[in-house]
Amino acid sequence: MSNLPRLLVIDDEPALADFMAAAARMTGFEPTIAADQKGFVRAYEAVTPDVIALDLGMPNTDGVEFIRFLADHGFAGPVLIVSGFDRRVLESAFRLGKELGLRMAGPLEKPVRLDELEELLATLKPGQVR
Secondary structure (H helix, E strand, O other): OOOOOEEEEEOOOHHHHHHHHHHHHHOOOEEEEEOOHHHHHHHHHHHOOOEEEEOOEEOOEEHHHHHHHHHHOOOOOEEEEEEOOOHHHHHHHHHHHHHOOOEEEEEEEOOOOHHHHHHHHHHHOOOOOO
16 A cells, blocks of 8 residues: 555546546545445545545435535545536535535536646645655
């Protein structure tokens, strides 16, 4: 296991998830990808992420359920919302996360630009790597 900070990407679009993972590697993260709710819960428990990048539009669930899960589990790292939803939806999910005590980041609208994503990820890297 490396000592790089861990980024958990939750996105059901493989191309975008791979793009985000590549950007994460370029900014010094060790990425893990989850494509659905079960995969997310397994990955969350297995890798103990430092940062989470979350797509709000997922099959059989929605981003709000992920936000509630993270709040219920006391996740302390930044939660970056990346989604193709309307800006108002992104902002309301962002506010909900903040109200539940999460450290919200973004939101970034899809399609995401690589430079924008890398810049934001660089600001989210934990100062102290475990």
